[in-house]
Amino acid sequence: xxxxxxxxxxxxxxxxxxxxxxxxxxxxxxxxxxxxxxxxxxxxxxxxxxxxxxxxxxxxxxxxxxxxxxxxxxxxxxxxxxxxxxxxxxxxxxxxxxxxxxxxxxxxxxxxxxxxxxxxxxxxxxxxxxxxxxxxxxxxxxxxxxxxxxxxxxxxxxxxxxxxxxxxxxxxxxxxxxxxxxxxxxxxxxxxxxxxxxxxxxxxxxxxxxxxxxxxxxxxxxxxxxxxxxxxxxxxxxxxxxxxxxxxxxxxxxxxxxxxxxxxx
Amino acid sequence: xxxxxxxxxxxxxxxxxxxxxxxxxxxxxxxxxxxxxxxxxxxxxxxxxxxxxxxxxxxxxxxxxxxxxxxxxxxxxxxxxxxxxxxxxxxxxxxxxxxxxxxxxxxxxxxxxxxxxxxxxxxxxxxxxxxxxxxxxxxxxxxxxxxxxxxxxxxxxxxxxxxxxxxxxxxxxxxxxxxxxxxxxxxxxxxxxxxxxxxxxxxxxxxxxxxxxxxxxxxxxxxxxxxxxxxxxxxxx
Numbered sequence: 013x014x015x016x017x018x019x020x021x022x023x024x025x026x027x028x029x030x031x032x033x034x035x036x037x038x039x040x041x042x043x044x045x046x047x048x049x050x051x052x053x054x055x056x057x058x059x060x061x062x063x064x065x066x067x068x069x070x071x072x073x074x075x076x077x078x079x080x081x082x083x084x085x086x087x088x089x090x091x092x093x094x095x096x097x098x099x100x101x102x103x104x105x106x107x108x109x110x111x112x113x114x115x116x117x118x119x120x121x122x123x124x125x126x127x128x129x130x131x132x133x134x135x136x137x138x139x140x141x142x143x144x145x146x147x148x149x150x151x152x153x154x155x156x157x158x159x160x161x162x163x164x165x166x167x168x169x170x171x172x173x174x175x176x177x178x179x180x181x182x183x184x185x186x187x188x189x190x191x192x193x194x195x196x197x198x199x200x201x202x203x204x205x206x207x208x209x210x211x212x213x214x215x216x217x218x219x220x221x222x223x224x225x226x227x228x229x230x231x232x233x234x235x236x237x238x239x240x241x242x243x244x245x246x247x248x249x250x251x252x253x254x255x256x257x258x259x260x261x262x263x264x265x266x267x268x269x270x271x272x273x274x275x276x277x
Numbered sequence: 278x279x280x281x282x283x284x285x286x287x288x289x290x291x292x293x294x295x296x297x298x299x300x301x302x303x304x305x306x307x308x309x310x311x312x313x314x315x316x317x318x319x320x321x322x323x324x325x326x327x328x329x330x331x332x333x334x335x336x337x338x339x340x341x342x343x344x345x346x347x348x349x350x351x352x353x354x355x356x357x358x359x360x361x362x363x364x365x366x367x368x369x370x371x372x373x374x375x376x377x378x379x380x381x382x383x384x385x386x387x388x389x390x391x392x393x394x395x396x397x398x399x400x401x402x403x404x405x406x407x408x409x410x411x412x413x414x415x416x417x418x419x420x421x422x423x424x425x426x427x428x429x430x431x432x433x434x435x436x437x438x439x440x441x442x443x444x445x446x447x448x449x450x451x452x453x454x455x456x457x458x459x460x461x462x463x464x465x466x467x468x469x470x471x472x473x474x475x476x477x478x479x480x481x482x483x484x485x486x487x488x489x490x491x492x493x494x495x496x497x498x499x500x501x502x503x504x505x506x507x508x509x510x511x512x513x514x
Binding site: 246 | 283284287288291364365401402403404405406407424427428430431434435437438491492493494
């Protein structure tokens with residue numbers, strides 16, 4: 013019931029014809045604590061929203077999506093130096109960038125510039141964390157109601173401080189919002205082990221799916237987290253994000269194909 | 278019967294430690310886990326910033342050692358310096374410092390060794406806003422295999438979170454039943470003073486209830502919390 017209410021609360025994007033009158037769905041992002049309005053951070057930090065991109069509406073976002081693949085390459089291959097992510101064409105994609113993938117793209121209001129992104133993939137047909145080399149897994153769940161959240165990237169100039177920056181926090185809020193509305197119950201992630209305290213602090217109830225493992229020169233850990241209103245609210249409160257950050261444009265099909273998994277049968 | 282694998286022990290620990298109700302309880306759980314590798318001492322503290330003193334959450338290090346260090350040696354501690362520069366866990370033996378006789382850094386380490394703190398393992402922790410702290414284990418030896426080290430890293434991160442959680446002042450903690458009472462009274466229009474008169478709660482506890490309701494329900498005021506709680510069926514006014 014609560015989830016249905018939340019789904020209704022997310023307004024649809026205006027039609028193509030009226031798109032010059034952009035609806036400001038959520039002007040919710042405020043500045044982090046300790047960041048006064050007169051600080052350089054506040055001055056240089058315009059608002060942004062997180063757009064949901066699926067197979068059905070990706071034609072609205074071809075340019076931004078392409079940009080997100082390049083941002084992923086820039087972050088993983090160039091900044092982190094992870095060789096496995098290096099591509100000759102400068103676009104970091106893999107076989108899970110398919111029709112089942114759901115992208116969350118943080119776009120600056122006004123300019124529409126991409127400043128961050130993330131990807132959700134169903135675990136039932138998506139990536140398996142158990143395939144990672146050297147991973148001692150407890151067990152890796154697969155379910156239509158569990159999605160894998162990955163490729164959380166933010167452009168360098170929007171990483172205001174160490175820890176979880178505002179754009180990444182908004183992407184996490186967007187992931188929670190989207191999953192709540194779509195009846196997705198849990199998320200798996202492969203995160204830097206040093207980020208684990210941050211997920212704990214956000215109230216996401218992370219549970220390890222394996223011991224930390226050294227991959228591509230970094231200590232990473234697979235985790236599973238809860239999708240819950242409590243996690244969403246805590247994240248919003250701790251990062252001073254007010255209200256929804258999610259935008260849906262056009263028609264998108266339900267992520268969880270309920271009939272196919274027999275819930276309504 | 279084969280021994281329980283280390284990853285299974287680590288997973289059990291992550292569940293147990295989050296149920297702990299006090300710093301000493303977390304300390305006991307962690308030292309029970311780490312003792313088999315020679316760790317007898319634990320410290321959980323924020324990393325000191327220049328000009329500030331140590332903020333220690335949990336510590337069972339020898340008091341004499343801490344007193345001696347506190348006089349002037351902390352600022353030379355090579356382990357603290359290293360912890361401020363990395364997010365990866367490290368053993369003391371992996372840290373570089375001026376080992377020449379009489380150097381301030383060596384004096385710190387010699388002093389530690391004289392109190393039985395000969396080797397150790399440190400897990401730096403970075404918080405949501407980039408605040409740095411650490412969890413340090415020490416003993417007279419610290420031999421960790423790769424998988425044990427990874428397990429200890431995981432366990433320390435959960436222990437750190439548990440310690441920070443229980444460290445919050447008790448006045449900010451409120452039972453669910455009391456919270457529901459506050460919300461039910463707020464629903465019928467009572468303010469903080471009126472609620473304290475009708476319940477056994479102090480004004481601080483009622484304010485803590487509003488804070489918790491705000492966090493849990495994502496609202497900004499007591500009446501909003503009460504209404505949302507009623508809509509969600511959390512209270513039955």
